[in-house]
Amino acid sequence: MQIRCLLALPLLAFAGAAIAQTSDTATGDVTVGGNVARLCVLGQPSPPTIDVGQMAETSGTRVGRIRTIGAQVVILPASFCNFAGSAVSVTATALVVNDNLAVQPGFARAVNYSASASNWAGSPTDVTTAATASGATPSATSTGASQPLPKIADVRLDLINFSAPGDALLVAGSYSGLVTVTLGPDASSGDVQ
Amino acid sequence: MRLVISLFASGLLILSADRAVAQSATGIVEIDGSVADRCLFTTPSETISVGELALGGTGTQAGRLDVAKLNGQTRTLAGWCNGTAATISVEAMPLINRSFQGAPPTGFETRINYNADALANRVTASDTSTTAGAGTTIPVGLFTGDVVVTVSGSSTATGGLLVAGVYTSKIIVTLTPNVSFGGGSK
Numbered sequence: 232m233q234i235r236c237l238l239a240l241p242l243l244a245f246a247g248a249a250i251a252q253t254s255d256t257a258t259g260d261v262t263v264g265g266n267v268a269r270l271c272v273l274g275q276p277s278p279p280t281i282d283v284g285q286m287a288e289t290s291g292t293r294v295g296r297i298r299t300i301g302a303q304v305v306i307l308p309a310s311f312c313n314f315a316g317s318a319v320s321v322t323a324t325a326l327v328v329n330d331n332l333a334v335q336p337g338f339a340r341a342v343n344y345s346a347s348a349s350n351w352a353g354s355p356t357d358v359t360t361a362a363t364a365s366g367a368t369p370s371a372t373s374t375g376a377s378q379p380l381p382k383i384a385d386v387r388l389d390l391i392n393f394s395a396p397g398d399a400l401l402v403a404g405s406y407s408g409l410v411t412v413t414l415g416p417d418a419s420s421g422d423v424q
Numbered sequence: 425m426r427l428v429i430s431l432f433a434s435g436l437l438i439l440s441a442d443r444a445v446a447q448s449a450t451g452i453v454e455i456d457g458s459v460a461d462r463c464l465f466t467t468p469s470e471t472i473s474v475g476e477l478a479l480g481g482t483g484t485q486a487g488r489l490d491v492a493k494l495n496g497q498t499r500t501l502a503g504w505c506n507g508t509a510a511t512i513s514v515e516a517m518p519l520i521n522r523s524f525q526g527a528p529p530t531g532f533e534t535r536i537n538y539n540a541d542a543l544a545n546r547v548t549a550s551d552t553s554t555t556a557g558a559g560t561t562i563p564v565g566l567f568t569g570d571v572v573v574t575v576s577g578s579s580t581a582t583g584g585l586l587v588a589g590v591y592t593s594k595i596i597v598t599l600t601p602n603v604s605f606g607g608g609s610k
Binding site: 255256257258259260261262263264265266267268269270272309311313314315380381382383 | 460461462463464465467468469470471472473474475476477478482484486487493494497499501503505519521524528529530531532538540571573575585586587588589590591592593594595596597598599600601
């Protein structure tokens, strides 16, 4: 009888251990969390400034009127938005002579142009300035199509079709304009980065 | 006469010995029980919330993982195992962007990997989230006290830009009792 009991005890011990192995495993967990805010960054424009030089013809039949000014290209390298639903906006300001003198008939103190920002959404963002001969209403703004994915790319800005209002004679002086490129949430995304 | 008396005395002695054997009795009640091998977390859950994961500014590193946010983060669980054969393992799961669906575009990341250590009873179990499943299971023995979980080596696959959104993950520490059969402490 004693022998039978001694044999039975180890069996019970094994059975107990097997239960412990499966039912008494303990797990603890550390939840790790963070977030990444929506962010758009435009690369530093290259070149940062554009100097088109002498804008008026100095000889020939168009002397005093705007000469043909070639396309100007600016690259904003490694521009990115880290979220879906971004767009490029362009605000272009015509080249206007830096004085406040009244313009005489037949003359213009502004040079208009078209600006196009591409390589972001499916179609470029185009805008054309429409300053008057006196330099009024020099600015124009346009917002392009939405980019549906996070994107990193070199945004290309083309400035083309330089022209004087009414092809008038250009007033002498120093002209300056400005192009502002904005990369941010599209219209449906709400806040502006 | 003398002989008769002697026999009588001897008979008394024999009778006395018989009475002594008959009166001695022992009853035994055996008591036994057992304590199963077991492990338990008494502080089973903690949270590491690091906020913004990406570097700010406008420089070349803007928008990429700020490794300082995760590396060195530590939380302390508490638990015990009562058997010498107990083991510990840890599983680090990658931080995944839960807001963005689909594969990230080229140049972007939606997954952050890291290493996790769990220190208990002077032994450390480790795992990396770059591979699925828990790391190597190691003996921890019987102990009661802290289980210190530490994060290190955070990284992304290509060092790309992090897609905006909420990133979550979990580090799971497992204490397994196994079968100890008694024995000394670790």
